[in-house]
Amino acid sequence: MKLLLLAASLAFICQVPLAARTWTSADGSKTFEGELRALSETAKTVTVLMEGGKIRTFAISLLSEADRNFLKKEGHKILLAASDGEGTGGTLQGQKIGNNLTKPGILSKVEGTSFAEHQLTKSPDYYIVYFSASW
Secondary structure (H helix, E strand, O other), X not given: OHHHHHHHXXXXXXXXXXXXXXXXXXOOOOEEEEEEEEEEOOOXXXXXXXXXXXXXXXXXXXXXXXXXXXXXXXXXXXHXXXXXXXXXXXXXXXXXXXXXXXXXXXXXXXXXXXXXEEOOOOOOOOOOXXXXXXX
């Protein structure tokens, strides 16, 4: 039993992406950990998944020169995935289930110890559907 638990734990740890990096503000006064989720060259914004699970979108001009260079170097991967319609950046309106999930009041998320309303803006990498019925 312990061996099974250890094997399951190792399998989970190996699948967790380690793409988070330290981002720095343009003036160098603030840093934060986060994973690049989306990049908009037209709007000049970047979307980052923060350590706590919150998604933040902000102007590229607020980032340090090193982070801007990182976006120039690695951002094409995010843009390529978005243009293929896979994962982050894909359109929800083109999906049968995704189109209904854009409506306010449909989704909730856990924020701390309580539930909060959530609204999707991009196509997720995967869906988990939970259905409960009482008889």
